[in-house]
Amino acid sequence: MNTGKVDVLLGLQWGDEGKGKVVDVLTPRYDVVARFQGGPNAGHTLEFEGQKYVLRSIPSGIFQGGKVNIIGNGVVLAPDLFMGEAKDLEKSGHPLKERLHISKKAHLIMPTHRILDRAYEAAKGKDKVGTTGKGIGPTYTDKISRNGLRVGDILCDFEQKYAAHKDRHMKMLAALGWTDFEGLEETEKLWMEGIAYMKEFKFVDSENEINRLLRESKHILCEGAQGTMLDVDFGSYPFVTSSNTICAGACTGLGIGPNKVGNVYGIMKAYCTRVGSGPFPTELFDETGKTIRDLGHEYGAVTGRERRCGWIDLVQLRYSVMVNGVTELIMMKSDVLDSFETIKACVAYELPDGTETKDSPYEIDNVKPIYKDFRGWKKDMTKCKSQDEFPEEFREYVAFLENYLETRIGIISVRSEEHTSELQSLRRI
Ligand code: IMO
Numbered sequence: 001m002n003t004g005k006v007d008v009l010l011g012l013q014w015g016d017e018g019k020g021k022v023v024d025v026l027t028p029r030y031d032v033v034a035r036f037q038g039g040p041n042a043g044h045t046l047e048f049e050g051q052k053y054v055l056r057s058i059p060s061g062i063f064q065g066g067k068v069n070i071i072g073n074g075v076v077l078a079p080d081l082f083m084g085e086a087k088d089l090e091k092s093g094h095p096l097k098e099r100l101h102i103s104k105k106a107h108l109i110m111p112t113h114r115i116l117d118r119a120y121e122a123a124k125g126k127d128k129v130g131t132t133g134k135g136i137g138p139t140y141t142d143k144i145s146r147n148g149l150r151v152g153d154i155l156c157d158f159e160q161k162y163a164a165h166k167d168r169h170m171k172m173l174a175a176l177g178w179t180d181f182e183g184l185e186e187t188e189k190l191w192m193e194g195i196a197y198m199k200e201f202k203f204v205d206s207e208n209e210i211n212r213l214l215r216e217s218k219h220i221l222c223e224g225a226q227g228t229m230l231d232v233d234f235g236s237y238p239f240v241t242s243s244n245t246i247c248a249g250a251c252t253g254l255g256i257g258p259n260k261v262g263n264v265y266g267i268m269k270a271y272c273t274r275v276g277s278g279p280f281p282t283e284l285f286d287e288t289g290k291t292i293r294d295l296g297h298e299y300g301a302v303t304g305r306e307r308r309c310g311w312i313d314l315v316q317l318r319y320s321v322m323v324n325g326v327t328e329l330i331m332m333k334s335d336v337l338d339s340f341e342t343i344k345a346c347v348a349y350e351l352p353d354g355t356e357t358k359d360s361p362y363e364i365d366n367v368k369p370i371y372k373d374f375r376g377w378k379k380d381m382t383k384c385k386s387q388d389e390f391p392e393e394f395r396e397y398v399a400f401l402e403n404y405l406e407t408r409i410g411i412i413s414v415r416s417e418e419h420t421s422e423l424q425s426l427r428r429i
């Protein structure tokens, strides 16, 4: 932790690396937790006092009193879903109104953005992205094309602005030949209730606030959503989300200078998963993939979809470490591999012309992974109480990863069950 700097925590794969659990463990050290991109497409699972929660738009620092939680300008917010999430938290005894500040510059996801999301996906047919259907792409599209509706707009002539935006969306949907508007009226009603509810929160100029907190030497953690391979610039485009999920996104999504970034924590699983469509070089279609899915409970927190599973891809991770400037790695769910005879890690790609590379190329849908085999440790690591209890084979595996990625693995989690507190199982080696 560096005083006067923010630390950034982000996913290095295709999302679902376990960011929520790690933020949960790290928050006691921080005064402020801030979200900088994404929206309700995220599903950060964490546990507080034995109870499991899935957070979508609200920062994971919300469970602890005395922390400031910020939803930054880079986030897209759906008022109806936000209200549902926030009210659930309030009901379970977590007061939010003083703890949560929302940037006036954050963009609003309108009900028609969600319809547009569906319409664009339908138009793509078999090439669909497999989005979460939360309107993420259309909302960021409106932002970039300078047509967006922002939280700050709620404070002035809102109904009028809303109607104009909706009208524009309806014309776009008509051009796409979209006719399914079932439930729109009810959704709009709930959405407007969400707007009224949001007014009870503090709307801030979060760039001013966060820089003031930095000057006051407060410790700030920026909580990323999704993962590096879903980044709109560096991910497996077009099968990506519509925001910058990488470390630079924390600068643009909160208004922080790059020289104010301290530690960059990169989270990865000991294997790899992805939801939705798109290339995934190390994907396993066999029993091993199924075993990983079962043992790792790899089903989506937002959509309940089965996650695609595969071996760890070090070419991809090396690329993620590079574009994020990762200073420390965190490896999750290592215990999922406990029972395997052999564990594989992709160490290079064979390109269509037969050459090999360790640099992630422009296209990854036609590469062949080249694997290195590791002896399985065949030990129940969830029982390990200290680092010297880690089996030798596992240490070898970790040492290889650190060497290959030229970055220290500072925290290793050996507990994958959703319902077990991660606090005891995250340990430094
Ligand atoms: P967390 O924060 C995993 C994926 C979707 C789809 C693509 C685009 O929980 O790690 P979108 O709705 O964003 O336009 O969908 O991105 N995706 C995620 N996959 N974890 C997430 O978030 C994701 N958020 C979006 O499945 O392939």
Ligand code: MG
Binding pocket: 015, 016, 042, 043, 044, 301, 302
């Ligand atoms: Mg998720």
